[in-house]
Every structure is written in C-alpha cells, then in structure tokens.
Amino acid sequence: MLVLSIRDLSAEGKPIDVPLDPGAVHLEGEEEFTLEGGRLVGRIEKGEDKAIHFRGRLQARLGLLCGRGLEPFVKELDEDLDLFFMPRGAQPDPDEEEQEVELSDRDMVVAYYDHDRIDLGEMVREQMHLALPLRRLCGEDCRGLCPSCGVNRNTGSCDCQPTETVEDERLAPLRKIFDKGSS
Numbered sequence: 380m381l382v383l384s385i386r387d388l389s390a391e392g393k394p395i396d397v398p399l400d401p402g403a404v405h406l407e408g409e410e411e412f413t414l415e416g417g418r419l420v421g422r423i424e425k426g427e428d429k430a431i432h433f434r435g436r437l438q439a440r441l442g443l444l445c446g447r448g449l450e451p452f453v454k455e456l457d458e459d460l461d462l463f464f465m466p467r468g469a470q471p472d473p474d475e476e477e478q479e480v481e482l483s484d485r486d487m488v489v490a491y492y493d494h495d496r497i498d499l500g501e502m503v504r505e506q507m508h509l510a511l512p513l514r515r516l517c518g519e520d521c522r523g524l525c526p527s528c529g530v531n532r533n534t535g536s537c538d539c540q541p542t543e544t545v546e547d548e549r550l551a552p553l554r555k556i557f558d559k560g561s562s
C-alpha cells in the first residue's frame with residue numbers, strides 16, 4: 380500500500396517495496412501518459428515533530444505519444460528520491476530556521492501531509508510529472524507526420540511535395556512583381 384498512517388511509522392523506519400498500479404498512483408483522468416508498470420522501493424521513517432523522510436527509488440514505464448509523429452513510445456523512469464514531508468500547518472519554530480536552510484541546501488523536497496497520513500502514490504504521480512520530458516519525441520531523429528497527407532514518415536512515405544513549395548496566395552501579386560524584376 381502507498382497510503383501510510385503516520386502512527387505506524389517510527390524512527391527505525393519501514394521498508395517500502397510496492398508495485399505501482401494506475402489506481403494507487405491516482406492516474407484517473409491523467410491525459411499526459413499511461414503507466415505501463417513500475418515499482419517504488421525505499422525506506423520511510425519518522426523523525427522529530429512528525430517529519431517524515433522517504434528515501435528510495437522510483438522505477439516506472441510511462442506510455443507517451445510522440446509530439447511529432449503521434450506514435451506511442453515508452454519512457455523509462457529511474458529516479459532516486461530523497462524527500463521530506465511535514466504535517467501541514469506546522470509552524471516553523473524561529474529557532475529552527477537555520478535547520479531549514481540546511482535542508483534546502485541538501486536539495487531535499489519538502490511536501491506537506493494532512494490528517495496524519497501520507498500517500499506515497501500522490502508523491503509518485505508528482506515525480507512522474509516532474510520527470511516527463513518537455514519535448515516528447517519517440518527519438519531525436521523522429522521525422523514526424525507529413526503535413527499534407529498525414530502519413531508517418533518514420534514508417535511510410537508519400538508523394539506529397541515538400542511543404543516549402545506550398546505558397547501563400549496572398550503573396551502571389553508580390554511574387555509576380557519580383558518575378559518580373561528578375562527576368
């Protein structure tokens with residue numbers, strides 16, 4: 380299970396080793412990707428003031444559509460995670476300010492949890508979004524779709540003329556003038 384009660388956690392920590400499924404990771408309504416499988420492995424422990432520390436690894440296979448050719452492809456995620464969770468509404472003690480700076484220096488993400496429970500599925504979903512590439516291409520050399528007929532140029536070919544020759548009609552009078560000048 381990815382939902383953990385804070386009461387069940389201790390300073391000794393609890394091992395996590397959970398296969399990921401779309402339900403546990405809250406992917407209902409997710410349009411960016413599908414989850415083809417994955418696993419969350421690590422250790423979760425409770426520190427002072429109900430601060431929770433999770434350290435581990437997220438491995439997942441995400442199904443995406445290529446932004447250029449629309450062909451489906453799989454993106455493998457393999458992320459090391461080192462995350463802190465604090466109870467929401469906990470007022471930072473002014474005396475502890477130094478300690479907080481220390482946390483951010485170590486580049487750790489601090490999230491908040493409610494009602495004494497942590498949903499690691501929620502965290503996993505966020506991590507997946509963070510790890511998605513901005514340009515979703517099945518490969519750097521993807522040739523995409525033909526803008527005229529829509530054939531996927533990676534897997535097929537067509538007889539369409541290169542798009543550069545498609546002319547804007549509004550420019551035709553102008554083009555005529557230049558054609559005259561050059562002849």
Ligand SMILES: [Zn+2]
Binds near residue numbers: 516517
């Ligand atoms: Zn592609």
Ligand SMILES: [Zn+2]
Binds near residue numbers: 527530537538
């Ligand atoms: Zn074509």
